[in-house]
Amino acid sequence: MHTLAQIKVRDGIDGLDEGVDHPFSWCQNYDGGRSWFTAGGHDKAAFEEEAFVQHLLGGIQWAAGAAEGDCTATRTGSFQRTPLATSDLADPFELAVAPDRRVFFAQRTGKLKVIDQETMKVSTALDFAYTPEMTSQSDGLLGLTLDPGFAENNWLYLLYSDKVEKRLNLSRFTADGNTVDPSSEKRLLTVPTLRGEGRANSHMAGSLAFDKDGNLYAATGDNTDPFASDGFTPIDEGEGRRAWDAQMTAGNSNDLRGKILRITPKDDGTYSVPEGNLFAPGTEKTRPEIYAMGMRNPFRITTDPISGALMVADYGPDAREAKADRGPEGTVEYTRITEAGNFGWPYCIGDNTPFNDYD
Incomplete structure (x- = not known):
């Protein structure tokens, strides 16, 4: 079946469930x-x-065979898949397509690569050359996006360890063709982490x-070790246990971790x-940089180009079922955010289901 038209939630139609698009x-x-x-x-x-x-x-004419039409467009078999890169891939994390159709993508292991879709050549634009020890948890080259004015200024932004x-460093770099000079870095802000303390990273x-x-x-992310709390919330307030207490990060209004x-950005790099x-x-x-707090591991974000709403995929804890003395089962959240909040x-987690205080 091929959907021809649908009602978007943002159209504000009374009686339609929020968060669901409805085929028309x-x-x-x-x-x-x-x-x-x-409908x-x-x-x-x-x-x-x-x-x-x-x-x-038009619908009657097509169904009667009096008009041509294609009702296969949304079927998988109707698309042609063209691999852009098939080798030397290691934890590709985020990609961005430039106005000239070049594809920039970041690998957590440290390489920023560029694909020329005309020649299909893959180039390494920048390499942080992380060691396997450095990336053994979740450190590395994590985030990538292009400046809205990339076609004119060639600026791109990276979040990296x-x-x-x-x-973590949030920095702007300048691309020169398919290369990026490390000396072009303009560092906007830094986020201290607990690297080396438990498995906080x-x-x-x-x-x-x-x-x-x-x-x-x-x-x-909340930069907290999740492996000592049985899949529930890590809120260990014991001495020397800051790496196991997400209250210090995601729940802390004076900390940049566990946040959006x-x-x-300004032209001068501030x-x-x-x-x-x-x-x-x-x-x-x-x-003041905090827009949304109370996040666990908001692994992917994007914005709606029309409404401006922020979409956040926040990976949840691992508990397979709820327990009366601990709290709810693990829940992954996909959240549409239109205003700042906690x-x-x-x-x-989830529909604001609380965890229990637990030692």
């Missing part, structure tokens, strides 16, 4: 014949609308995205903070 018209080739459907026409007034009449006429200091997230207003979003950060973030600049014990981790 569809067709299919079936058993040697054709079938066509429409329109329930109201007599619809038949006085020229657009609906043409929609109805510093090889010397225990931190298992949750690093790292995805980057711009919105339609030129704001840059950066996703950071939102900033507005940034400003847009209005509407969670905390106004100057608010005590907060960071999304609950490590105190709750």
Whole structure:
């Protein structure tokens, strides 16, 4: 079956479930014949609308065989798959397509690569040359996005693990053809991490995205060891156990981890903070760059180019079932965010289902 038209949630139609797109018209080739459907026409007034009449006429003509049409477009077999890179791949994490159709992609092991779709040549633009020890958990080259003005300025942004200091760096680089000079780096901000303490660097997230207003979003994980809490929330407040306590990171308004950060990059390599973030600049014990907090491992983010909404895929804990003395089962969240807020981790998950305080 091929969907011809659908009602988007953002259209604001009363009575439609939030978060679901609804097919309005569809067709299919079936058993040697054709079938066509429409959800329109329930109201007599619809038949006085020229657009609906043409929609109805076109469907009837196609189903009757009097008009040509293709009802296979959404079937997998109707697409041609063209591999862009098939070798020397190691943890490809994020990609971005330039206006000239070159494909930039980041590998967590340290290489930023470029694919020329005309020649299919794959080039290494930049290599952080991480050691296997460095990337044994989730450190590495994590995030990539192109500047909205990339066609003119050749700027791209990377979120990556510093090889010397225990931190993430969010930086702008300048591409020169299919290469990137490391000396072009303009570092916007840094995020300290607990590298080497337990397995805290298992949750690093790292995805980057711009919105339609030129704001840059950066996703950071809670940087907390999840392997000593039986798949539930890690909130160990014991002495020397900061790497096992996500309250210190995701639940901390004065820390950049376990967050979605939102900033507005400037041409000189610095940034400003847009209005509407969670905390106004100057608010005590907060960071103004925070747009959304209470995240566990927001592994991928993107923005809707029309509405500007932020979409976040936040990977949940591993508990296979709920336990009365601990809390809910592991839940992965896919969240549509339209305003700044606290999304609950490590105190709750899913539909704000709380965890129990547990020693």
